[in-house]
Amino acid sequence: MKTILTLFLLMLLSASYVSASDMIIGGETVYQVVKGDTLEGIGAKLGVKWQRLVQENSLDLNRALKIGLKLRVNNRRIVPKVSDNGLIINIPDRMLYFLKNGRLETAFPVGLGTPLWRGSTKWRTPEGKFKIVNKQKNPPWFVPESIQEEMELEGKPVDIIVPPGPDNPLGRYILRTSIQGIEIHETIWPTSVYQFRSHGCIRVLPEHMEKLFRDIEPEATGEIIYNPVKLAVSKEGRVFLEVHRDIYSKLNDLENETKKLIRKAAVEKKINWQKVNAALKDKSGIAEDVSL
Structure with a gap:
């Protein structure tokens, strides 16, 4: 599994078309289905709509994915022109880009804030520049009052503090930003990546978050943008x-x-x-x- 994902990351990072200011990454390739794969999960890993996987591969939704099945995938995308250094998160794109001195270090799909919840836009991921103010491994989750209220409205048990562990939505790694309430963290719900299902935070797959946590420097800067x-x-x-x-x-x-x-x-x-x-x-x- 890690080998397959590594190959896709390398493919995504290979800038097939680069000029002084424009960078296009990814492209057309083939993904081979492995045990445990779902269409939504593959889409989350590769940064593609699962519906497009169905369309371009003429898949029958009534049939399970077969191990070894080869799927045509196109995840070609444009790196936003915002900064030569730091993190760029483009909301419509559902992607995080990490650059150093104009060089793309990594790029991967993320999960972002839900557009509407009971008619409210309060869970949308906000735009803005930020700094990484804290890095923490195995963080506890101090549940915000607004999420506690949501739990109560939905008839769920109301948590106040969730300790580190497999049931903690923050996962094993968290990067806290200077934007109030907005954190970049590992998720225990992989299929929520490349979706708009969070409470505003930026959800990252475990294999991507582990590397980002290791590579990112304290006080690193970034920007959340909205470029559809x-x-x-x-x-x-x-x-x-x-x-x-x-x-x-x-x-x-x-x-x-x-x-x-x-x-x-x-x-x-x-x-x-x-x-x-x-x-x-x-x-x-x-x-x-x-x-x-």
Whole structure:
């Protein structure tokens, strides 16, 4: 299992198309199903929608995944242009990027805050710059009052403190940020990664969090951004467009946002508008080549 995930991380990190400011990672590959895999779990590991796995591999949802089955996967994506150093978390992308001196150290899927809970937006992951203010191994969870209230409303036992262990939602590793209540932590619910199901915190798979915890420096900086549309130009001059759902309904017009990015990059004469419109309609979350 670790070998397979390592290969996918290497594939994700291999910048097939890099220019002075644009980086495109990932791409088309094949994933081989292993024991215990589910579609949602594979999507969480690789950063792809499980529904797309079904569509592109003509899977029958009434049949269990067979061990050894080879699935076509495309997780090509654009690294956001925000900073040359630190952590970048793009909410619509559901991805964390860690850069040092302009070099991408790692990138992996994360779980983020639910868009709506009983009509409220209070669990959305906020945007903003931050610092890592604390690193802790095997942390206890001091349950916030707001989550205690939710537990009570849902008829669940109300916890006040959850000690370290297999039932602790914070897992074994936590990075506390300077944004109040927002933490980057391991999760005990792997299929919640690459989903919007948290109370605002950033959930990370165990194999990714262990490495990040080891590599990240105290006082490291980062930023949580909201970019449902990303554009990049490869060193060969190809134009790539990546479109996600406007999950928090913050932008009124993704088409207008796309046109702004195209004008800013001065690539109007290099693109196929039919491909652009198809990407806007599909919102696949995959960096698509929209060049002429």
